[in-house]
Amino acid sequence: MLDTPVEPLLGLNDPDPVQIVNPGGRSDLLLIGDHAGKVVPAALGSLGIGSGDLDRHIGWDIGIAGLGEALAAMLDAVFIRQTYSRLVIDCNRDPDRADAIPAVSDGTPIPANEGLTDADRAARRAAIHAPYQAAIAAELARRDAGGRRTQLVSLHSFTPVMAGVARPWQVGVLHDRGELSLTHRTLARLRAEPALTVGDNEPYRMDGIDHTVPRHAYPDRPYVELEVRQDLLADAAGVAAWARRLATVLGE
Incomplete structure (x- = not known):
């Protein structure tokens, strides 16, 4: 329990934390x-x-906004996406984990994330994390109530090189x-597809660190988490090509 009220993080000019693309999919x-x-909220x-650091992989999953929007159109699917870095x-991440608000990311210090109080962390959770998770839960509950079977597809991208080690997979x-x-x-x-090097739990394993898929899919909702290498999503042509590929794979 916090001793003091949590001050709202987002101001009137800050965008909503959640965007729902093709809500009638x-x-x-x-x-x-x-x-x-x-x-980043104006207050921060x-x-x-x-x-330049915010544009790097530490700030977001490069290419995923465009990939998700393209797939939503091709598959007539709903795409729920986070707005903030x-x-x-x-x-x-579980918002109670220390690395949910990292003080250092891939060797880069994040000064605004150092020395946070419980109230600071609670404000970020309330403004951004909770609404995003609630939007996913609400869409699933609506479908479940209508007897509609939903399969969850979590979209991510990964940097081609991490800690000096090249990653050969195009998709994981x-x-x-x-x-x-x-x-x-x-x-x-x-x-x-013979031209693809596909990672099975590569370049990451899904484990106890992951939060969204376990929260909404376990124990019995079908799911897949996809990681596409970021250099393959670096421009509109790459995004379009991967959207076509994944629309075929998922649409079958």
Whole structure:
């Protein structure tokens, strides 16, 4: 319990924390983007970092906003995406974890995230993390109430090099527990393309650090978490090509 009231973080000119693309989409796939945005609330200034750092992979998942929007149109699916940078608060982390608001990200200090009080953290959770998770839960509840079977597709992207190590995969399929039918089908279809190097729980494993998919899909909702390498989503042509590929894979 906090001893003092939590002051609102977002001002009148700050955008909503959640964007819902194609809200009337009829597909049984629900697309989500935990790290699709890189906005910083006005009250937090620049977080103490340069705009170039915010544009890097530490600030957001490069290319995912455009990929999700294109897939929503191709599949007639709903896409729920986060507006704010993962450096403000990471919506794919339990908000009680220290790394949900990192003081350092991939070696870059984030001065505005140092020495935060409980009230500071609670303000970010209330303004950004909670509304995003609530929007996903509400869409799933609405569909469940109508007897509509939903499959969850979490969209992410990864940097081609991390800690000096090149990553050879063009795309990764992440999973852990739960209902894995969609995961297995997606992995098999991507691996059927001979030109692709597909990671099975690469470059990351889904584990206890992940928050959104376990929260909304476990134990019995079909899901898949996709990671596309960021250099392949660096321009509109790359985004369009991957949207076509994934629309075919997921639409089957």
